Structure formats: C-alpha cells, structure tokens
Amino acid sequence: MRRCCRWFRRHRDAGPPARRQPGVVEGFRDRHVRRRGLARLARHPGLEGIVLDLPHAGPGARAAAAARGLDDRFTAEPGDFFSEIPRGDLLLLKYILHDWKDENCLRILANCRDALHPGGRVVITEIVMDDRPTGIGPLMDLGMLTAAGSRERSLAQFDTLLSGAGLRRVAATPVQPPYVVIEAVPV
Structure with a gap:
C-alpha cells in the first residue's frame, strides 16, 4: 500500500480548492482507512473530513479523531450512500x-x-x-x-x-x- 500513499502525496497539492470544503471518506470502520485518513488530516491543516458510515461506526471514528486533536475538522455522519452523500470536493x-x-x-x-x-x-x-x-x-x-x-x-x-x-x-x-x-x- 506504500504506492497508494505515494499517489496521495503526489496529488495532495492539486486540492482541495480554497473553500475548505470537506471530503467524504466511505468505509471508516476499517482501521487502516481510519488511520490513513486521520493522518492525512493531521498533515494538512487546510483539510476537513467527513466520514459517511452506518450509525454504529460514528462513535469510534469521532473518538479516533478526538484522540489526534482533529475533532474540529472532522465529522462522522450517520447515513446511507444509497440515499444521500454529504457534499464535498473529493469523495x-x-x-x-x-x-x-x-x-x-x-x-x-x-x-x-x-x-x-x-x-x-x-x-x-x-x-x-x-x-x-x-x-x-x-x-x-x-x-x-x-x-x-x-x-x-x-x-x-x-x-x-x-x-x-x-x-x-x-x-x-x-x-x-x-x-x-x-x-x-x-x-
């Protein structure tokens, strides 16, 4: 997965636009995704993140963000990607x-x-x-x-x-x- 991380490093300067609009990360209950997503937020103070997942995943996601001091730029929204997805610049x-x-x-x-x-x-x-x-x-x-x-x-x-x-x-x-x-x- 190192190459995936290199891809994100190469493309991080391309976005997000100056509006500071959040991105949406699906599948947050996966610890690997959670760790990588929160690390990306920590490295880039201009980013905000929203995770859309089933309601039971929200408390763990919020706790992980709070433990890293990112709760002011991170939101865990309960929802269903079959009905509606929060707006963002990068999904x-x-x-x-x-x-x-x-x-x-x-x-x-x-x-x-x-x-x-x-x-x-x-x-x-x-x-x-x-x-x-x-x-x-x-x-x-x-x-x-x-x-x-x-x-x-x-x-x-x-x-x-x-x-x-x-x-x-x-x-x-x-x-x-x-x-x-x-x-x-x-x-």
Whole structure:
C-alpha cells in the first residue's frame, strides 16, 4: 500500500480548492482507512473530513479523531450512500464498489456525482482485474461472488459504471498490483 500513499502525496497539492470544503471518506470502520485518513488530516491543516458510515461506526471514528486533536475538522455522519452523500470536493471510495452489484454501484456513483462541488472529483481505490488476472485478484473475485454476489472488475467495467453514473475516468494509477486508484469527474 506504500504506492497508494505515494499517489496521495503526489496529488495532495492539486486540492482541495480554497473553500475548505470537506471530503467524504466511505468505509471508516476499517482501521487502516481510519488511520490513513486521520493522518492525512493531521498533515494538512487546510483539510476537513467527513466520514459517511452506518450509525454504529460514528462513535469510534469521532473518538479516533478526538484522540489526534482533529475533532474540529472532522465529522462522522450517520447515513446511507444509497440515499444521500454529504457534499464535498473529493469523495473517496476505498474498497466499496467491489461489495456491490452493478446496479447498486451505479446508484452509489450517481449519488457521488450529485454530491460533488464544482471542480470536484471521485477517487476510487479497488482491485482492477486485467486480461490475465493473477495473484489475489481472482481469489477476491471468487470470494466476492460467493459472499455478496458481487465481483472485482476490469478497468473497462469501471469505465462502464462511471459512464452510467454521469462520470468519466480522468486517471487510473496502479499502486500495488492488483490495486488501482481511479479518478473520475462529472461529464
């Protein structure tokens, strides 16, 4: 995951815009995401963060932010990304879409598009399957199929989802195979 962190370091100066609008981080109950997200907030005093997750995840997220002295720039909002997402400049979906079938992904991505401030972007970190998948990718694909009826996707399949939600891919950065950071903007 070091390459993923390098990607964020390379792109940190590109945003957020001067409005100090928050970003939304999905899936905060994952300790890795929580630690990395809060570390990013600590390093960049101009950032604010909102995490959208189920109500039971909020107290732990708020406590972790308070322990780092970030509670003035961090909010944990209970909610459901199938209905509404808080507005932001950068919406991060990390290991979210592989949990869902295409029709649910379209709803999540369309809600992200609707929640973006002008000039905002959606950043997706997921396993991306290539033409000849090797390593953990095929195992994760099989696991997602049997556990949730969902799947890992190819870059072309992500492009189809993005297009169906009114977004277009502007970058895809491999970070640690098979993980890729995909950036998308509204069409």
